[in-house]
Amino acid sequence: KAGVTQTPRYLIKTRGQQVTLSCSPISGHRSVSWYQQTPGQGLQFLFEYFSETQRNKGNFPGRFSGRQFSNSRSEMNVSTLELGDSALYLCASSPGQYQETQYFGPGTRLLVL
Amino acid sequence: QQQVKQSPQSLIVQKGGISIINCAYENTAFDYFPWYQQFPGKGPALLIAIRPDVSEKKEGRFTISFNKSAKQFSLHIMDSQPGDSATYFCAASMNTGNQFYFGTGTSLTVIP
Numbered sequence: 513k514a515g516v517t518q519t520p521r522y523l524i525k526t527r528g529q530q531v532t533l534s535c536s537p538i539s540g541h542r543s544v545s546w547y548q549q550t551p552g553q554g555l556q557f558l559f560e561y562f563s564e565t566q567r568n569k570g571n572f573p574g575r576f577s578g579r580q581f582s583n584s585r586s587e588m589n590v591s592t593l594e595l596g597d598s599a600l601y602l603c604a605s606s607p608g609q610y611q612e613t614q615y616f617g618p619g620t621r622l623l624v625l
Numbered sequence: 626q627q628q629v630k631q632s633p634q635s636l637i638v639q640k641g642g643i644s645i646i647n648c649a650y651e652n653t654a655f656d657y658f659p660w661y662q663q664f665p666g667k668g669p670a671l672l673i674a675i676r677p678d679v680s681e682k683k684e685g686r687f688t689i690s691f692n693k694s695a696k697q698f699s700l701h702i703m704d705s706q707p708g709d710s711a712t713y714f715c716a717a718s719m720n721t722g723n724q725f726y727f728g729t730g731t732s733l734t735v736i737p
Contacts, residue, residue, distance in 0.1 A: 516668070543723045554631070554714060555669070555727035568724040602668050606723045611657040614725065616668025 513538055516605050516617035524623045530591040533620045537584050537605030544586040545614060546578060549600040558601075561586055562609060590622075598624045628652055629717050631728025638735050644702040646731045648715035651696065655717040659725070660689065660700050663712045672713070673700070705735045 517536045525531050537544050546558040557570035561580035578588040584605070590597055600619040606612035630649045638644045648658075659674035675682045675689040675698065682689045688701040702709055715728040 545723050545725075547727075552729060554627075554729040555716075555725075557724050557726065560723050562722065567722045570724070604668070604723075610720050610722060611718050612723055613659075613671045613674075614661075614669075614723065616661075616670065618666065618668050 513540075516603055516615055518601075518603050518617040518620050520620060521618065522621045522623075524625065525593050526625050527593055527595060529593050530589065531593060531622060533588045533590075533601055533603075533622075535586045535588070535603030535605075535617060537586070537603075538607075538615055541605035541607050541615070542584055543606040543609065543612065544580055544584060545604045545606070546586070546588050547602045547604065548572075549602055549619070550598075555602065558588065593624045595624050598622060627729065628726040629715055629728045631715050631731060633731060634729070635732040636734070638705045638733065640705065640707060640735055640737050642705050642735075644700075644705045644709070644733055644735070646700045646713055646715070646733075647697065648699065648717075648728050649695075649697045650717050650726075652717070652719070653696070654719045655726075656720060657718045658689070658691065658698050659716050659718075660687075661714045661716060661727075663714065663730075669714055702733075705733075707735045707737050709733060710735050 545560040547555040560568040580586045604614035661669035663669040686703045691698045716725045
């Protein structure tokens, strides 16, 4: 099976802009989670979607939002970008609902100038 | 607030030596503790995981030791190899979905 794919891989934006990141999970996986990875902070959980419903949400401002489509593909949106949003954004898919192995994509590297 | 505390931040070990990474947590609702390995340019990949009903789990050269009363768990890499050089993350979760709380990571370098 193909792994988790994320597009784009690299992105440069300026403060105040908005950005949309895309994630295609492994075929058959219904859970998609998003994480922000920064040096020194590790991976910070953003949100999780299962069957198009947001089930869990991390401690991030409302500028961060997401959605999941009927084919399990997911998008994450960040509005009004700030310099501190520069990070690697990782998407992970899982086959089931609870405490399943997370299969991570390679991430989207976002740089905010 | 970091729900899972990980140490050390970096670790250098000679080939053949033992690498030990430690993690601690506060939330007693956590009941699943995986370790992930990440190579540069790649996403993390599951290495090994444990539930608190056992004190130790071994898979090949990788062992998790779990101390429920101390709320601590650790990863031991026996006979460390240069190919083990990567960043390691501990994590914890509750049975509420697929939300995981990750440690800040340990950069392991194994010197030939």
